[in-house]
Amino acid sequence: MKKLLSLFAFLAIAVSALTLVRAEDPPKKADPNLEQRIADLESYVNNAARGADAADAKITSKISGAGPGHNGFQMVCAALVLFMTLPGLFLFYGGLVRKKNILSVVAQCFGIAGLVTILWWAFGYSFVFGDGSGPWWGSFTKFGFLNGVDSNPNTNYSYWVSHNVFSMYQLMFAIITPALILGAIAERMKFSAVLLFVGLWMVVVYFPLAHAVWGIDGAMNGVWNAKASIKAIDFAGGTVVHMSSGWSALILCLILGPRLGFGKQNMAPHSMTMCAIGTGMLWVGWYGFNAGSAVAADGIAANAFTTTTIAAAVASFVWAMLEYIIRGKPSILGFCSGAVAGLVVITPACGFVNTTGSVIIGVLAGLVPFLACAYLKPMLKYDDALDTFGVHAVGGTLGALLTGFLATKDVNANLATNLDKIVGSTLWIEQLKAMAVTIVLSVVATVVIAYIVKAVVGLRPTEEDETQGLDLADHGEEGYHG
C-alpha cells in the first residue's frame, strides 16, 4: 500500500512540475447589434455557435457564458451517471456476490470514485480532452489540475455547457468504466491490487482511448475530426467504456484464476432483490449516460433517450423469454441481465440510430450476450464471476459493429459533416478497425499491468482471507450481522 501511495504522489509532483502557459489578453471587440443578439439567442435554442465563438470573431456576445437549459440538463446527466456507479453498480454487483463479500464491492466502487477523481483533476481530464498533442493522447498539461476549466464553455465540445460541468460529466464515465471490471474479478482480488491496477489502467488504457474516440483531434473521432485516421463513431462509449472494460476484465480474471471452490461450492447470488434494485438504478442513470452524451438538451439527446428506452426494454424481455422457452422459467437475473445488455449495446448507437434500429439492437442484445453467458462461459470454464465479459465485452463489441450498419444521417445531421460518404455503406469497416484497436490495447495493457501489480503488491488475498470473505479481511467490517 505504501508503494502505491508513493507512486501516486510521484505522479502528482511530476505533473505539477510542468508549468502552465497563460493565454494573453484578447484584442478589443465590438458590441453585438440587435440582429446579432437575436442570432445568439437562436444559436442557444438550436445548440449552435454564437457569432462570438468564431475564431476570427469581431464581436462579443451578451450571453457569453453557459446556456442555462443545456447546462442544467448536463449537470443532471452528470449526477445520473454517478448514480449508476454509486449505488447502481455496487448494488447490481453486490447482490450477485456471496454475502461475505458485499462490502468489498461497495468499497472498490467508492475507492475507484475517489482515485479516478484525483487522477482526473491532476492530469486525466487534460490527457483526454486537452487538444493539440496529437491523435492518440491529449495534452498532459493544457488543463492540468483543471486549470482554465471554469464555468465558460469549451467550444471544442459544447457552445452552451460549462467547461467544468463537461469535465465533471466526463469524469463520471471515467469512474464507472474501471468499476465495470470489478464484476469479473469479484470476491478474489485484494483491495490494494484493485487500486493499483485501476490507477495504471486509467493512464494506459482509458485516457488514451477516450482521447482517440472523443478528443476533438482524436485518431478515431470520425464525427468531429476530419483528419481522423480511423473514421469510427461511438456516441456514448461502446468502445471506450464497455469494450475496454469488458476485454480487460476477461484477461484480468484469467490471470487471477478462479475463485477458491469455483465449480464445487455454491456461489449463488446472496440477494437477487439487491441486484434488481441496482439494475433499475443503472437503467435510470443510463439516460444521463446516453442522452447526456449529446452534451445539449437537443434533438439528438431526445433521440438517444428514445432509442435507449426501447433497446433496454426489448433486450430485457428477449433475454427472459429465451430462458422461459429454454429452461421453463424466466429469471429475475435474466430480466436484469437483458436490460443491462440492451443498454450496453445501444450505448455507441443511441445518438445515431432510429427507433427501428433500436429494436433490432434490443433483440440482438437479448440474444447474443445471453448465449455468451449461458453457453460460452460454462464451455470455456473461465470464472468471470458476474459476467463483465459476457455482458460488457460481448455487448460492447456487438454494439460497436451494429452502430456501423444502423447509423443514419436522418437522426443525427453531424454524421453528414465528415462522414457523409461512408455512413450507410463502409462505416462498419471503420468500426471494425476501432474495435481491433480497442481490443488489442485493452488486452495487451491488461496483461502488462496485471503482472506489474502482481509483482508489486500481489493480486490475490491469502486463502484464509478469501475463504473468510473480503469484507472482514480487507475492510474489517461485515455487511450483515447475525
Next chain:
Amino acid sequence: MTLISQRLSLLAVALGITFSALGYETSTGRYTHHEHKTRMKKIEAIIKPFKLEEVKDALHDVGAEGMTVSEVKGFGRQKGHTEIYRGSEYTVDFLPKIKIELVLADSKVQEAVGAIIKAAKTGKIGDGKIFISNVEEAVRIRTEEKGENAV
C-alpha cells in the same frame, strides 16, 4: 429403587417435583417402566410449508389444543433443487419445510395423525413424514398439572 434415588426423590418432593414419576434410575440413567405407563404420545410432522394453515385447522378440529411449529430445512426422497444464474448451476440440497410438534393423549393420536395426513397430502413427492413417539411425562408450568391434564 436405590437408596440414592429415594433420597433424591425425597429432596425432589420437597421442591414440589416428583423425580420418580420421570421413571429414571438416577444412578445409572437406565429407563424403567415399573412405576408409570405411558399415556401420551408426541407427534412430529414434517410438512410442506404451504400446508401449514390447513394442517393447523385440521388438528384444531380434532381437539388438539396446542402445537409447536418450526421452520426447518432438510431432504428426503424429493432431494433438493437446481438454481441457475446465467450460466452457473447450483444444487440446493436442503429444502425448506415446516415441522409441527404436538403431544396428545393416546386416545387422540390416531385421529390427529389421520387429520394431518388428510390436510397435508398432495400426492406428490415431498409431502413429508409423521413420527410418533412415547412421552414419559408432561408438566404445565403455571399450574404444575401433570400427565394428560397438562397437554
